[in-house]
Amino acid sequence: MDKPNTGAVYVCDSDELKEAGVGVRFELRTSPTSTPLPAFAVRSQGQVVAYLNQCRHVAMELDWQAGYFFDHERRYLMCATHGALYEPQTGLCVSGPCRGQSLIPVPVIEKEHKIWWLSDLPL
Ligand code: FES
Numbered sequence: 001m002d003k004p005n006t007g008a009v010y011v012c013d014s015d016e017l018k019e020a021g022v023g024v025r026f027e028l029r030t031s032p033t034s035t036p037l038p039a040f041a042v043r044s045q046g047q048v049v050a051y052l053n054q055c056r057h058v059a060m061e062l063d064w065q066a067g068y069f070f071d072h073e074r075r076y077l078m079c080a081t082h083g084a085l086y087e088p089q090t091g092l093c094v095s096g097p098c099r100g101q102s103l104i105p106v107p108v109i110e111k112e113h114k115i116w117w118l119s120d121l122p123l
Helices: none
Strands: 008-013 024-028 037-044 047-052 093-095 108-111 114-118
Touching (some): 047 114
């Protein structure tokens, strides 16, 4: 498996992310001694997007069950704690207590059927 660049960290295979389906949770470790940050990737409108798994209302993880980020209509990413809804493509909160704020995006690319976190790019 060829890394797309030196900072790339493997997340998952492309076929693990179905359109508006179950997401893949992963951890960001910015140095060997740093506390890992929870993150997740989902596929929306054909594109893979990834964010820190941290609601902008209270620093809680969003998924109501591991990997379940989409609401029932599979239109928005939903925080399980107080129901904030985020646009999957932009991470913008469009409903709920943190309306107008955005999830923190994690730079990822999809290449040769694999998803990679680009750890050398800033969050
Ligand atoms: S913790 Fe996410 S909406 Fe309150």
